[in-house]
Amino acid sequence: MEAGKLTKGIFDPTIGPLVQLWRKAKSEETLPSSDEIQKILTLVDYKKVILNPDLKTAFLPTAGMSLDLGGITKGYAVEQAINSLNQAGISSAMVVAGGNISTINTKPDGTPWRVGIKDPQKPDCIIGYLEPINQVVDTSGNYERFFTLEEKRYGQVLNPRTGRPAERFASCTIMTDSPTMADALSTALLILGTEGLTLVNDLPNTQAILIDSDGLQFMSPGLKDLLKK
Numbered sequence: 442m443e444a445g446k447l448t449k450g451i452f453d454p455t456i457g458p459l460v461q462l463w464r465k466a467k468s469e470e471t472l473p474s475s476d477e478i479q480k481i482l483t484l485v486d487y488k489k490v491i492l493n494p495d496l497k498t499a500f501l502p503t504a505g506m507s508l509d510l511g512g513i514t515k516g517y518a519v520e521q522a523i524n525s526l527n528q529a530g531i532s533s534a535m536v537v538a539g540g541n542i543s544t545i546n547t548k549p550d551g552t553p554w555r556v557g558i559k560d561p562q563k564p565d566c567i568i569g570y571l572e573p574i575n576q577v578v579d580t581s582g583n584y585e586r587f588f589t590l591e592e593k594r595y596g597q598v599l600n601p602r603t604g605r606p607a608e609r610f611a612s613c614t615i616m617t618d619s620p621t622m623a624d625a626l627s628t629a630l631l632i633l634g635t636e637g638l639t640l641v642n643d644l645p646n647t648q649a650i651l652i653d654s655d656g657l658q659f660m661s662p663g664l665k666d667l668l669k670k
Contacts, residue, residue, distance in 0.1 A: 444513065444625035445487035448640070452620070452629040453601040457507030458484045463599060464607070467588045478604035485601050515541045516579060516624025523620065541626075543577040543620045558668075561611035562656050569668045571616055576646070579623035582632050584613035600632045607632045611654050617647040634658050 457464045458481045466473050473481075484506045488633035491500040501507070510517075515538040522536045523543050534545040535554050544554045553574060557567035561584040571578050583596025583606070598607045613630040614624045630637035630649055641649045641661050660668070 442487055442490065442492065442644045444622065444629070446464040447622075448503070448625070448629040448633070448637075450487060450601060451632050452512060452625045453485055453639075454510055454512075454600050455485050455501070456486050456491060457509040458505060458598060459538065459599050459604055460509045460511075461507075462604075463595070466590075467595075470590055472590060480504040482601075482604045483633045485604075489564045505536050511627040513621050513624045515539050516577075516619075518622040519577065530596045540582070541577065541624055542579070543622055544571075544573050545575060547574060555669075558614050558650065560656070561652050561654075566594065568652070568658070569617055569670045571614075571667055572669065573616060576616055576618055577620040577623045578614060578616050579620065579627045580612055581624075581627035583607065583631065584611045598628055598631050603633075609653055610634050610651050612661040613637075615641070616649075616664070617644070 445454065462473050462477065462481050484503060489502055489506070491502060519536050519538050519541045523545065524533050526545060532546055534550045534625050536543045542556050549552050551574035555570045555572055556578040557570045558580065560566045561582060562566050564584065582599060583598055586597040587594050595606045599605070610631050613627045615627045615630070617623045617626065626641070630641070634651060638649060638659065638661050641647050648661045648667060650658060650660040650664055650668065652658050659661060
């Protein structure tokens with residue numbers, strides 16, 4: 442629930458019912474009504490989840506609530522892999538799971554790892570690359586997984602405030618220390634947009650770049666010196 446608190450609910454693991462609603466919309470090629478969305482939103486609230494650290498359980502108090510951890514699953518898997526490699530004494534590695542890429546030190550020859558950031562308008566091209574050392578680069582986007590209905594594109598990232606897909610921004614890339622948190626932040630900032638850059642500025646060792654549907658770039662101050670063209 443740490444990510445939920447950090448993003449003030451924009452990253453909400455109880456978004457499961459909303460995800461199911463839009464999956465149904467995609468399969469039936471019919472948009473959900475405003476009433477349907479509002480009804481589902483009453484089931485989305487991470488603050489209602491009751492955690493028991495001793496028993497390692499999570500209790501959902503309202504019938505119909507469900508968790509969807511898709512927004513951090515890859516990041517968590519990468520984090521566990523990096524931890525295992527560190528424990529095994531591996532001194533150089535890159536772990537990749539979709540858009541979540543984490544590194545241990547540099548390449549064996551001492552040169553830095555390079556992670557390219559795709560251009561959402563030209564996915565075969567990159568806008569530049571980063572050189573993470575013991576950090577993670579994570580990208581979330583709406584330009585690869587989406588469906589089109591009535592000549593309008595609907596992306597996979599859903600806004601728990603509105604109950605609808607995020608629209609303005611095509612991709613968000615985060616560079617930080619934790620693969621799990623990077624996954625959550627890239628999803629949240631895709632929804633928050635430039636408002637989320639203020640959040641990033643308050644976090645240690647964390648940078649971000651947002652690219653909107655017109656190709657305009659918005660980045661945290663520290664990233665400007667790190668992004669190689």
